[in-house]
Amino acid sequence: MHKWMLNPMSSSPKTSGNYQTNCCYQQSPYGNNPTGQYTLVPPPSHHHHQQQQQLVNNNGQTLSPTSLSMVYNNGQPQQQPSSSSSPPYGTHTSLNVLHTLSPTRYQNQQINDKTNNSSTTVITNGQVPTMPVNNVTNSAAALAAATAYRRNFNACAKPPYSYISLITMAIQLSANRMCTLAEIYQFIMDSFPYYRQNQQRWQNSIRHSLSFNDCFVKVPRSPDRPGKGSYWTLHQDATNMFENGCYLRRQKRFKSFLGTKREISCRIPHDRDSNNNNRRNGINNTLDKSTTSTGSGQRSPLSSASDKSCDEQLILMQHHQQHQQQQQHQRPMYMQHQQQQQPALAASESPDSRNLQLSSSSGSTVGVKQLKQEQCEFNQMSFDPHTFTGYSPFAINTLIMHQGFGDNPAALNAYYASQLPQTAFVPSSSTDYYHHSAMYATQPTAL
DNA sequence: ACATGTTTAGGAAATG
DNA sequence: CATTTCCTAAACATGT
Numbered sequence: 230m231h232k233w234m235l236n237p238m239s240s241s242p243k244t245s246g247n248y249q250t251n252c253c254y255q256q257s258p259y260g261n262n263p264t265g266q267y268t269l270v271p272p273p274s275h276h277h278h279q280q281q282q283q284l285v286n287n288n289g290q291t292l293s294p295t296s297l298s299m300v301y302n303n304g305q306p307q308q309q310p311s312s313s314s315s316p317p318y319g320t321h322t323s324l325n326v327l328h329t330l331s332p333t334r335y336q337n338q339q340i341n342d343k344t345n346n347s348s349t350t351v352i353t354n355g356q357v358p359t360m361p362v363n364n365v366t367n368s369a370a371a372l373a374a375a376t377a378y379r380r381n382f383n384a385c386a387k388p389p390y391s392y393i394s395l396i397t398m399a400i401q402l403s404a405n406r407m408c409t410l411a412e413i414y415q416f417i418m419d420s421f422p423y424y425r426q427n428q429q430r431w432q433n434s435i436r437h438s439l440s441f442n443d444c445f446v447k448v449p450r451s452p453d454r455p456g457k458g459s460y461w462t463l464h465q466d467a468t469n470m471f472e473n474g475c476y477l478r479r480q481k482r483f484k485s486f487l488g489t490k491r492e493i494s495c496r497i498p499h500d501r502d503s504n505n506n507n508r509r510n511g512i513n514n515t516l517d518k519s520t521t522s523t524g525s526g527q528r529s530p531l532s533s534a535s536d537k538s539c540d541e542q543l544i545l546m547q548h549h550q551q552h553q554q555q556q557q558h559q560r561p562m563y564m565q566h567q568q569q570q571q572p573a574l575a576a577s578e579s580p581d582s583r584n585l586q587l588s589s590s591s592g593s594t595v596g597v598k599q600l601k602q603e604q605c606e607f608n609q610m611s612f613d614p615h616t617f618t619g620y621s622p623f624a625i626n627t628l629i630m631h632q633g634f635g636d637n638p639a640a641l642n643a644y645y646a647s648q649l650p651q652t653a654f655v656p657s658s659s660t661d662y663y664h665h666s667a668m669y670a671t672q673p674t675a676l
Numbered sequence: 677a678c679a680t681g682t683t684t685a686g687g688a689a690a691t692g
Numbered sequence: 693c694a695t696t697t698c699c700t701a702a703a704c705a706t707g708t
Contacts, residue, residue, distance in 0.1 A: 440682050
């Protein structure tokens with residue numbers, strides 16, 4: 230099996246910046262777009278599900294349907310995936326549902342035969358079927374998946390993504406930013422034909438990757454959602470590992486600020502009290518294994534962990550986030566835009582504290598709903614997550630759908646963290662995330 | 677039993 | 693070149 234080679238003439242998927250004409254590593258059947266500055270433009274929120282996101286260049290020109298605009302279907306009606314190839318992702322109300330179409334035609338005819346692909350002649354006239362994508366909100370991961378989708382119609386080459394990238398995509402494109410192991414397997418196989426072979430081999434690697442890397446955090450199932458295995462999500466600080474657009478190799482290995490993988494995972498299902506106890510007593514904050522050694526897994530024992538106080542951690546995180554804020558230009562354009570509109574609050578004037586002031590001054594004659602509305606206006610929130618009936622990752626409706634959150638504040642926290650663009654604001658609780666998100670994060674969609 | 681998760685080990689490949 | 697990151701194998705533990 231030949232290994233995938235990066236084409237030096239083509240760049241990795243990016244969400245903005247100077248785009249090479251072929252981001253696909255293969256010739257686009259539609260020809261090349263002109264080089265230039267491209268920006269992903271989000272559609273108006275009112276018709277989120279109807280309008281297509283488009284790629285425009287710096288002259289305001291909309292691009293022809295090459296690989297990039299393919300991500301957003303380019304105005305084509307959405308194709309219904311065959312039920313057999315539909316990944317178990319999300320629900321009808323969820324975003325980021327990625328479907329790939331079967332069958333896939335491989336360059337290697339032997340593989341075509343082997344995979345029992347009865348109709349392998351779908352590719353005709355250089356056309357690539359449109360990839361159906363519902364309401365993409367994570368452009369970087371979606372771009373990568375879409376790019377791979379197109380490429381994989383013609384090739385069974387090993388995708389230029391590390392296992393960490395693949396897992397990250399699976400998580401980021403899932404409805405609740407959490408996946409079971411089986412769902413990760415399924416996503417990868419649905420998206421990349423290469424991984425429909427030798428499953429035992431790469432699946433072992435996936436499990437190893439999940440266990441070994443700090444960026445993946447296990448979220449135990451709540452009692453009301455029994456099933457096999459835990460959920461896996463991204464560490465709250467690990468949402469931008471591939472913002473530089475390189476999915477083959479991270480610039481820097483992610484290392485948890487908050488403690489070892491085991492400690493974080495152990496903390497997640499616990500209730501607030503045990504969390505607070507940990508905070509009061511100082512959490513073990515050892516930096517991970519493999520800071521010095523090579524890939525062979527020599528780990529420092531837990532007993533050698535060094536302690537850091539909660540304040541020290543906070544300062545570390547603030548520095549960390551300030552640093553990332555300085556690098557804001559690397560973020561997707563639509564996130565930058567929203568932040569410019571409503572700059573983040575300083576931590577000292579968190580939404581919670583202002584809510585508190587308002588609540589205390591409002592008296593008991595005001596109804597809850599009206600109080601919430603006043604709070605929203607006071608806080609300049611774009612919508613009230615408590616009463617909003619449309620779709621938002623932060624709307625209470627959405628959260629109710631995910632029953633595991635109800636009795637698992639840490640899981641909720643992880644979910645918020647994964648949804649929320651980075652800001653200077655340092656949330657300290659899921660409530661902080663909640664309000665902050667409603668002000669600054671994803672535009673809600675009206676029903 | 678089988679799926680899921682953890683850990684050790686060695687080596688390949690990218691990076692600077 | 694040394695170092696870091698990634699890949700693969702495999703033994704072993706745990707969970708359903």
